[in-house]
Amino acid sequence: MSNWQPIPSKLLAQIPKTYAMADLVAEREAMRARGIDVLDVSIGELHLAPDPQAREALARAAADVAFNRYPELRGSRELRAAFADLYRRRYGVELDPDREVAVLPGTKTGIVELSLVLADEGETVLLPDPYYPDYPSGPSFAGARLGTFPLDADAGWAPHLDEVEAAAALYLNYPSNPCAVCAAGGVFEDAVRWAERTGGAIVHDAAYIDLVYDGRVPASFLATPGAKDVGVEMWSMSKTYGMAGWRIGFVVGNAEIVERINLLNDHARVGIFEPMQRATIAALEGPQESVAGRVATYQRRRDLLADALRAPIVCEGTFFVWLRLPEELTAERLLEEHRVAVAPGEGFGPSGAGWARISLAVPDDVLELGAERLAEAFAGIVV
Numbered sequence: 001m002s003n004w005q006p007i008p009s010k011l012l013a014q015i016p017k018t019y020a021m022a023d024l025v026a027e028r029e030a031m032r033a034r035g036i037d038v039l040d041v042s043i044g045e046l047h048l049a050p051d052p053q054a055r056e057a058l059a060r061a062a063a064d065v066a067f068n069r070y071p072e073l074r075g076s077r078e079l080r081a082a083f084a085d086l087y088r089r090r091y092g093v094e095l096d097p098d099r100e101v102a103v104l105p106g107t108k109t110g111i112v113e114l115s116l117v118l119a120d121e122g123e124t125v126l127l128p129d130p131y132y133p134d135y136p137s138g139p140s141f142a143g144a145r146l147g148t149f150p151l152d153a154d155a156g157w158a159p160h161l162d163e164v165e166a167a168a169a170l171y172l173n174y175p176s177n178p179c180a181v182c183a184a185g186g187v188f189e190d191a192v193r194w195a196e197r198t199g200g201a202i203v204h205d206a207a208y209i210d211l212v213y214d215g216r217v218p219a220s221f222l223a224t225p226g227a228k229d230v231g232v233e234m235w236s237m238s239k240t241y242g243m244a245g246w247r248i249g250f251v252v253g254n255a256e257i258v259e260r261i262n263l264l265n266d267h268a269r270v271g272i273f274e275p276m277q278r279a280t281i282a283a284l285e286g287p288q289e290s291v292a293g294r295v296a297t298y299q300r301r302r303d304l305l306a307d308a309l310r311a312p313i314v315c316e317g318t319f320f321v322w323l324r325l326p327e328e329l330t331a332e333r334l335l336e337e338h339r340v341a342v343a344p345g346e347g348f349g350p351s352g353a354g355w356a357r358i359s360l361a362v363p364d365d366v367l368e369l370g371a372e373r374l375a376e377a378f379a380g381i382v383v
Ligand SMILES: Cc1ncc(COP(=O)(O)O)c(C=O)c1O
Pocket: 044, 105, 106, 107, 108, 109, 132, 173, 177, 205, 207, 235, 236, 237, 238, 244, 248, 249
């Protein structure tokens, strides 16, 4: 028997021991264990195949011993250049591949690391409320104070940034998870003005930038005049190319912030496996049919849900629908009485109370049956 007693970790004591949906997931599993057929439409699980060019290039490169070695720490020049080309073509933004593009194992990594490199202990990191539940982790690790600013439901979930206090960094996320809206006109310009007024940095999470519907055009924060002087954008292969488990993403924009991220990773990581980089280049440069296919599938599922609920629902982007629940209904009641698991709004911050998030990233049959059960629960209540 070992007498080893680990000294408590101050760092770990700062971060939450559980995550927002843990209770609901536990209840879902308990019900399933009792033989109840719970339908889960709460979480975004990608059931669509990843980009075909990426799959092919990964298999080819993995079979080539020349690629099976330590990669360049900051990603190959070819990958960074391919990404800068995509930004120019798709969003009209010029990026210097050597100074303005950092390659990361997914944007979740960027979410945490950006707080670490932008906020010191005791400084403030501001999150939009409602927010993606992974955001508080970064400020917790950094020992920073976590602040929130409300998004205005009546203004397309836009913030009123002229009323927002100074902070070391301010996170934004459009298309928004969970609110499923694109950035309302003027939001990115207001963000640049907030940064200029306060000296804080803007972090824009564009993980769902290409999953936008009804003919909307994907929009980058970095296309806003002055944006690169004050902030960065996080961009993910997970949603656009269906490569969620592959773990690759980018932090782009302000050269000083990109350099801080790269320096942190020079010490903490050893780059991205080269076959993964080849796969990413193949996806970025190849035919883009798989992106269009993903957009068409989610839009069709959104319309299916709207038809089933017989109510107008908002989903301008992402693969979620953010739904106001009638007062009589809660996520718990939907689960216990109607056997359908949705993500409770409170898990996304105080402003989420009374709302629920429904995922369109579930198989068609699960969504269809889930929509039926939601419709049954809403019957006579939703107008
Ligand atoms: C808003 C938002 N940002 C970032 C991520 C993480 O993406 P990645 O797979 O690139 O880490 C997600 C994943 O669900 C997300 O919803």
